[in-house]
Amino acid sequence: MHKFDPFFDKINNEIHSNKLQELFEWIESNFPDLEREFKWNTPMYSHHGTFILGISTAKPHISIAPEDHTMSVFKDKIDASGYAQTKGLYKVKWNDTMNYDLLREIIEYNIEDKQDVNTFWRK
Numbered sequence: 001m002h003k004f005d006p007f008f009d010k011i012n013n014e015i016h017s018n019k020l021q022e023l024f025e026w027i028e029s030n031f032p033d034l035e036r037e038f039k040w041n042t043p044m045y046s047h048h049g050t051f052i053l054g055i056s057t058a059k060p061h062i063s064i065a066p067e068d069h070t071m072s073v074f075k076d077k078i079d080a081s082g083y084a085q086t087k088g089l090y091k092v093k094w095n096d097t098m099n100y101d102l103l104r105e106i107i108e109y110n111i112e113d114k115q116d117v118n119t120f121w122r123k
Contacts, residue, residue: 019094020062023055026100031107045107050117052110058091062098065089066106069122070113074106 027034027045034045034052044054054065061084068088071078075085081099083090092098114122 019098020055020057023062023098026098027053027103027107030104031111034107046120047111047114048118049120050114051120052114053107054089056089061091061093061096063089063091064103064106066110067122070106070110073109074102077102077105 024043031045034047037044037046037051042054042056045052051067054063056063056065065088066074071085071088071090078085078090081102083092083096083099085091
């Protein structure tokens, strides 16, 4: 069983499911060292046991959650991409194009910034 199967089992829209599958495949092909986690009913990626990124869905969007600290670092770039954001996540509407360059920067930042972190969340 794929760790993310419980998440995909709840997606009953084929277009949404395909967009999410594309997102997960992109993450895993570009960052093969990331580990899949499924916690709090949310697909997540970690590196050496520390959280890197979480992904969830809502009726109008996909939520990309890289932690509050990282959101503050990338606030302006997220705004420039046209995505709505809250303290801990940004929202990609189902019909929006995924900005993979921004996502790459966020993931690379978290991996580098958390290289010496030995807890799941930043303290």
